[in-house]
Amino acid sequence: MKIVASQELARAGAGGVSASLMSHTIGSPPIARAARPEIKARVLPQVLSGEKISALAITEPGGGSDVANLRTRARRDGDHYVVSGEKTFITSGVRADYLTVAVRTGGEGAGGVSLLLIEGHTPGLSRTRLKKMGWWASDTATLHFDDCRVPAENLIGEEGHGFKIIMQNFNSERMGMAASCTAFARVCLDEAIVYAKERKTFGKPLAQHQVIRHKIVDMAQKVAASQAMLEMLAWRLEQGESPVAEICMMKNQATQTMAFCASEAVQIFGGAGFMRGIKAERIYREVKVNAIGGGTEEIMKDLASRQMGL
Ligand SMILES: Cc1cc2nc3c(=O)[nH]c(=O)nc-3n(C[C@H](O)[C@H](O)[C@H](O)COP(=O)(O)OP(=O)(O)OC[C@H]3O[C@@H](n4cnc5c(N)ncnc54)[C@H](O)[C@@H]3O)c2cc1C
Structure with missing residues (x-):
């Protein structure tokens, strides 16, 4: 079904349209698969109805291919995580309401990576629009997290299970x-x-x-x-x-x-x-x-x- 939809959208010949319309297909599956039931119930209907935009933020200015070495840090502080770091080349990055963000909660390597749902209005989050060779119809951004306080319940899956x-x-x-x-x-x-x-x-x-x-x-x-x-x-x-x-x-x-x-x-x-x-x-x-x-x-x-x- 997803393949048919992707191919039909592509027939217009404009990848930027597909990229921007479909960023929820990479941002939301982790939420559907592993977020707490109350988060799923609140977030997913809004995304699927088109009211809210979902994006996935893994790549960092320091590197995208070596996911296990990402550096954006999420430090636990009571009922919150405090997130600091940067993500770049993020599709729907400027407009996204819900960001599924890969962060480091533990030590080095893949086992220290977790996923957090960070809402677009979180204080300390700022975004910079990027200009591109193609995909002009698609919004691409760098995200800056400056001590963003994120409720601990926004953890997607267990701590340290983000890489999988x-x-x-x-x-x-x-x-x-x-x-x-x-x-x-x-x-x-x-x-x-x-x-x-x-x-x-x-x-x-x-x-x-x-x-x-x-x-x-x-x-x-x-x-x-x-x-x-x-x-x-x-x-x-x-x-x-x-x-x-x-x-x-x-x-x-x-x-x-x-x-x-x-x-x-x-x-x-x-x-x-x-x-x-x-x-x-x-x-x-x-x-x-x-x-x-x-x-x-x-x-x-x-x-x-x-x-x-x-
Ligand atoms: C328009 C656009 C939209 C994007 N949207 C998103 C998004 O929504 N979310 C997100 O998280 N990311 C997104 N990305 C980022 C994308 O996933 C990364 O650009 C990609 O994973 C490569 O990472 P990098 O750019 O840091 O390159 P690097 O990892 O720095 O690699 C640079 C070059 O070196 C090569 N290289 C690296 N390591 C090796 C190796 N071991 N052996 C051989 N060659 C190697 C790479 O293949 C590449 O050619 C987007 C990128 C673009 C351009």
Whole structure:
């Protein structure tokens, strides 16, 4: 269901729209899975009805890939945690009402990481808007926590169990991104086919030049392979499997397919492909964020190789 929704949203050809509309799909699952019942009952209906915005804040200025080494500190003080530190590149960061924040409550490493629900109006929280290469429709921010007092009941799951919840959350985020990227690749393919049939050079449509036809077939081949892999993995997840290595490979397969198709589509459009107004032009500017966000291409390979026992 989530895959169908991600792919349909992506058909508009604007990843920023999907990113901003869907930040609750990464911010709220930890709440649904592990928050106290009274927190779930208060927060989730507001998010699902669209009244409130949910976001996930893990990445820090000091590093995003090495989640186990995050530094934002939450110190227990009576019935509260006192949070200090910074998060960056956070989707919906400026507008979010509910922030699911990864903090360090314990010692070094993954075992010291917990998740806290921090409300947007908490004194000591300030936010800085960031400008980006693409995804302009999506709000991205740096968050500054300056001795924010957060009720201890806002702890999501148990202290020290945050890393595991974050990793579970990544699987679904990566599948959602893979679905969108495959759909964006298809948008590029479809747009290129229409143009290649219309545009004439040397007395015939582009599509009748063999080089262009071959580009289109290469695009179609990669889109079909990504979609088939995606549907197979979705089926395996439905069967209760947890194919982590394959999900990592799927994310890379889909982002590489999107990168290839965006580049080839822009090329087929020629100068027009460099101009605003063509979907492939926008998608081309959104390639990198998908190969970086939700776990970079390099980290996906590293994680997959470890799962494979290498
Ligand atoms: C538009 C946008 C929206 C985002 N939204 C969110 C969000 O909502 N919430 C959130 O928490 N984060 C978000 N992120 C952050 C994103 O998840 C991180 O950018 C990403 O995880 C990489 O972290 P980093 O940028 O700190 O890069 P780094 O971790 O500093 O890595 C830099 C480079 O080094 C490579 N590298 C790092 N370690 C290794 C290694 N061991 N071996 C090989 N190569 C390595 C990386 O692959 C990368 O290419 C967003 C990012 C962007 C751009």
